[in-house]
Amino acid sequence: xxxxxxxxxxxxxxxxxxxxxxxxxxxxxxxxxxxxxxxxxxxxxxxxxxxxxxxxxxxxxxxxxxxxxxxxxxxxxxxxxxxxxxxxxxxxxxxxxxxxxxxxxxxxxxxxxxxxxxxxxxxxxxxxxxxxxxxxxxxxxxxxxxxxxxxxxxxxxxxxxxxxxxxxxxxxxxxxxxxxxxxxxxxxxxxxxxxxxxxxxxxxxxxxxxxxxxxxxxxxxxxxxxxxxxxxxxxxxxxxxxxxxxxxxxxxxxxxxxxxxxxxxxxxxxxxxxxxxxxxxxxxxxxxxxxxxxxxxxxxxxxxxxxxxxxxxxxxxxxxxxx
Amino acid sequence: xxxxxxxxxxxxxxxxxxxxxxxxxxxxxxxxxxxxxxxxxxxxxxxxxxxxxxxxxxxxxxxxxxxxxxxxxxxxxxxxxxxxxxxxxxxxxxxxxxxxxxxxxxxxxxxxxxxxxxxxxxxxxxxxxxxxxxxxxxxxxxxxxxxxxxxxxxxxxxxxxxxxxxxxxxxxxxxxxxxxxxxxxxxxxxxxxxxxxxxxxxxxxxxxxxxxxxxxxxxxxxxxxxxxxxxxxxxxxxxxxxxxxxx
Amino acid sequence: xxxxxxxxxxxxxxxxxxxxxxxxxxxxxxxxxxxxxxxxxxxxxxxxxxxxxxxxxxxxxxxxxxxxxxxxxxxxxxxxxxxxxxxxxxxxxxxxxxxxxxxxxxxxxxxxxxxxxxxxxxxxxxxxxxxxxxxxxxxxxxxxxxxxxxxxxxxxxxxxxxxxxxxxxxxxxxxxxxxxxxxxxxxxxxxxxxxxxxxxxxxxxxxxxxxxxxxxxxxxxxxxxxxxxxxxxxxxxxxxxxxxxxxxxxxxxxxxxxxxxxxxxxxxxxxxxxxxxxxxxxxxxxxxxxxxxxxxxxxxxxxxxx
Numbered sequence: 001x002x003x004x005x006x007x008x009x010x011x012x013x014x015x016x017x018x019x020x021x022x023x024x025x026x027x028x029x030x031x032x033x034x035x036x037x038x039x040x041x042x043x044x045x046x047x048x049x050x051x052x053x054x055x056x057x058x059x060x061x062x063x064x065x066x067x068x069x070x071x072x073x074x075x076x077x078x079x080x081x082x083x084x085x086x087x088x089x090x091x092x093x094x095x096x097x098x099x100x101x102x103x104x105x106x107x108x109x110x111x112x113x114x115x116x117x118x119x120x121x122x123x124x125x126x127x128x129x130x131x132x133x134x135x136x137x138x139x140x141x142x143x144x145x146x147x148x149x150x151x152x153x154x155x156x157x158x159x160x161x162x163x164x165x166x167x168x169x170x171x172x173x174x175x176x177x178x179x180x181x182x183x184x185x186x187x188x189x190x191x192x193x194x195x196x197x198x199x200x201x202x203x204x205x206x207x208x209x210x211x212x213x214x215x216x217x218x219x220x221x222x223x224x225x226x227x228x229x230x231x232x233x234x235x236x237x238x239x240x241x242x243x244x245x246x247x248x249x250x251x252x253x254x255x256x257x258x259x260x261x262x263x264x265x266x267x268x269x270x271x272x273x274x275x276x277x278x279x280x281x282x283x284x285x286x287x288x289x290x291x292x293x294x295x296x297x298x299x300x301x302x303x304x305x306x307x308x309x310x311x312x313x314x315x316x317x318x319x320x321x322x323x
Numbered sequence: 324x325x326x327x328x329x330x331x332x333x334x335x336x337x338x339x340x341x342x343x344x345x346x347x348x349x350x351x352x353x354x355x356x357x358x359x360x361x362x363x364x365x366x367x368x369x370x371x372x373x374x375x376x377x378x379x380x381x382x383x384x385x386x387x388x389x390x391x392x393x394x395x396x397x398x399x400x401x402x403x404x405x406x407x408x409x410x411x412x413x414x415x416x417x418x419x420x421x422x423x424x425x426x427x428x429x430x431x432x433x434x435x436x437x438x439x440x441x442x443x444x445x446x447x448x449x450x451x452x453x454x455x456x457x458x459x460x461x462x463x464x465x466x467x468x469x470x471x472x473x474x475x476x477x478x479x480x481x482x483x484x485x486x487x488x489x490x491x492x493x494x495x496x497x498x499x500x501x502x503x504x505x506x507x508x509x510x511x512x513x514x515x516x517x518x519x520x521x522x523x524x525x526x527x528x529x530x531x532x533x534x535x536x537x538x539x540x541x542x543x544x545x546x547x548x549x550x551x552x553x554x555x556x557x558x559x560x561x562x563x564x565x566x567x568x569x570x
Numbered sequence: 571x572x573x574x575x576x577x578x579x580x581x582x583x584x585x586x587x588x589x590x591x592x593x594x595x596x597x598x599x600x601x602x603x604x605x606x607x608x609x610x611x612x613x614x615x616x617x618x619x620x621x622x623x624x625x626x627x628x629x630x631x632x633x634x635x636x637x638x639x640x641x642x643x644x645x646x647x648x649x650x651x652x653x654x655x656x657x658x659x660x661x662x663x664x665x666x667x668x669x670x671x672x673x674x675x676x677x678x679x680x681x682x683x684x685x686x687x688x689x690x691x692x693x694x695x696x697x698x699x700x701x702x703x704x705x706x707x708x709x710x711x712x713x714x715x716x717x718x719x720x721x722x723x724x725x726x727x728x729x730x731x732x733x734x735x736x737x738x739x740x741x742x743x744x745x746x747x748x749x750x751x752x753x754x755x756x757x758x759x760x761x762x763x764x765x766x767x768x769x770x771x772x773x774x775x776x777x778x779x780x781x782x783x784x785x786x787x788x789x790x791x792x793x794x795x796x797x798x799x800x801x802x803x804x805x806x807x808x809x810x811x812x813x814x815x816x817x818x819x820x821x822x823x824x825x826x827x828x829x830x831x832x833x834x835x836x837x838x839x840x841x842x843x844x845x846x847x848x849x850x851x852x853x854x855x856x857x858x859x860x861x862x863x864x865x866x867x868x869x870x871x872x873x874x875x876x
Binding site (some may be wrong): 014113115117119121127131135144217253256260293297301323 | 607686802849
Binding site (some may be wrong): 187192 | 394400404411413429437439445454486
């Protein structure tokens with residue numbers, strides 16, 4: 001990702017425009033034929049895809065098993081709610097931490113590997129987590145899922161917001177999205193983010209410049225997993241349940257496809273563009289044909305072959321000043 | 324005492340012996356040339372010096388400290404920098420960013436996520452000074468991939484210089500440069516060598532003979548001859564070998 | 571101790587079938603220097619196509635279908651063993667044509683592309699046959715079991731092991747004993763030389779890709795009664811294939827077969843102790859092996875790792 005003129009800011013003009021548009025969405029989303037729950041899904045998947053792109057786009061590592069951490073977050077949120085405390089902040093914290101630890105554990109195995117080996121290791125770990133989620137019935141409810149997860153109120157001490165309806169939840173998820181976007185923007189433009197970008201371009205050179213490459217790969221993987229887990233926790237709230245299918249290789253692959261199609265390799269906003277495109281097209285085209293996923297898969301293949309820079313890259317000339 | 328020294332280095336890949344009993348010592352401030360035909364084991368020797376390849380036997384010492392078993396980043400942190408024969412730049416970065424990331428001050432802040440790099444003019448100034456020293460003043464905002472070949476070669480050296488190394492290892496720096504480019508490189512190395520210990524692999528003999536204080540000839544994985552350029556020109560073996568256009 | 575023998579036999583059968591999958595996978599990696607993640611999906615496709623031919627509605631014109639259904643199951647099964655890999659081979663052509671553009675590029679492009687292809691094939695399978703498990707109808711000659719030394723033995727395992735071994739033998743003859751095989755091996759080491767010999771490299775690559783696909787599809791049909799037919803079987807097949815070439819090296823025929831038997835036996839034996847989790851052992855094995863050893867996929871530190 002090239003350096004932006006707004007690299008030093010915490011909040012950029014693009015962010016402001018996007019946040020305002022999103023904040024007003026509940027006012028117009030019904031009018032354009034969509035519905036608030038779609039907004040919730042878009043925001044959650046955007047957080048997930050942005051976290052994933054920390055690994056793919058920023059660090060150049062291909063993970064085909066990121067669903068594992070999204071899923072760990074979702075289950076941890078539910079289990080914390082049932083067994084620990086029905087406090088939103090505690091449950092979100094536990095989910096993020098659990099996914100981060102899972103990422104750290106996996107990272108210890110994979111961070112000394114590159115390219116193909118790295119990718120295959122992530123698939124293998126993804127399958128391991130998925131199988132455990134299905135087989136550990138007493139913990140996860142197996143294929144039936146972990147049901148009756150509540151949308152806990154957002155309690156700020158002085159005031160407490162009820163987020164059990166979709167619009168309330170939407171605003172809560174939007175607030176999380178705002179924080180995650182600002183934090184990740186700063187992260188990718190910080191020295192840490194630039195070292196990751198250097199590692200993407202040449203692990204060899206970065207190592208000979210004195211950077212402990214594997215440790216950077218480990219930390220970024222764990223961090224990405226943690227934020228994916230946060231997204232998973234929000235998803236558990238949105239669905240009021242946690243299911244193993246988000247951990248399957250198909251849904252892990254979906255986040256790869258959305259991120260790449262949107263242009264995650266070249267743009268910070270690529271993952272968000274990909275998620276918005278995918279989810280809206282899923283609702284519109286998916287209503288017309290069952291074969292919708294095939295078309296999306298073919299689009300993904302075409303993008304890999306002809307335009308790896310994705311939608312964001314193709315649109316860049318149009319919005320040259322916009323980043 | 325030698326600043327960097329190899330003692331009895333053996334490297335074997337499978338059943339192939341690539342380096343056999345290589346001893347080499349480079350004094351502080353020296354410019355030491357390594358020459359030899361392709362496949363003689365020169366680059367492998369650099370890979371051993373910089374931690375990419377672990378020798379099956381032997382030691383590498385930097386100012387008396389054993390480097391054996393250390394990983395590339397640890398050796399780099401001890402002050403051994405290298406350039407690569409096949410250029411290894413951060414192609415999507417600007418020239419300035421390439422150099423910036425190599426600065427020890429930047430590395431010290433490698434896990435800092437709180438401040439943006441762009442807000443820090445100190446790094447940029449330091450990087451630009453390094454670029455200027457290799458003749459790339461005014462080119463700092465150009466993306467590395469878009470630089471012409473000769474300037475990429477210079478950037479390759481600038482990145483290694485930016486590490487503020489105690490020992491600078493250059494792997495075939497003239498590779499692909501024309502006569503003019505090579506001449507400019509001779510001038511560049513002449514400028515930077517004053518406060519630096521340099522080990523340079525090269526098969527361009529004129530280049531090496533005009534710069535080096537001492538030269539080691541590696542062939543078949545062994546050091547076959549060593550000495551000052553003058554001594555080597557007198558050396559029977561070097562003179563007769565087809566290495567010696569010089570002879 | 572004798573209790574373990576059936577599990578050893580299962581492992582052996584699995585290993586021989588893995589070898590078939592891995593040999594095709596290896597030929598493709600060797601000649602194209604790209605990983606084909608869709609290899610497993612093509613393996614699954616073979617099983618599904620055979621299922622279609624052996625089910626009540628074969629994909630044939632009405633008159634032909636009636637004649638087909640009149641044949642005894644044994645005949646239909648034997649023919650499906652030949653036809654289904656050919657049909658899967660056509661899908662293989664489509665994948666190869668897409669993959670062509672990635673030759674010589676960063677292998678991550680090939681990986682991403684074939685990942686997409688795998689998704690498309692798997693989604694196609696789900697749309698056509700649904701997500702549930704299917705059972706492949708088997709002729710009575712190879713199904714059932716018998717009792718020997720107080721243990722129940724599945725006839726099918728013996729049949730599967732035998733036919734897989736025969737297929738491996740044929741592949742060996744083709745690669746090691748024919749001129750085509752020599753060219754394929756030469757191409758894997760030095761594509762320039764193959765071009766210099768006046769051989770059309772792109773045709774050779776297409777041919778090898780289709781051949782590899784057919785081997786996988788064939789293995790899919792044989793493995794179908796053991797694993798059950800489900801959309802997910804593709805991932806479960808491509809992982810051992812990769813594992814096997816990491817262990818056995820690319821370009822070594824017997825290396826791959828030995829590695830495949832090892833992997834098969836390991837999985838068969840874990841199945842003896844925790845059958846619930848036996849598929850999981852493939853993944854754990856991959857993690858264990860790659861953690862220790864991640865060199866030598868191409869005999870040297872290769873492009874695929876950069």
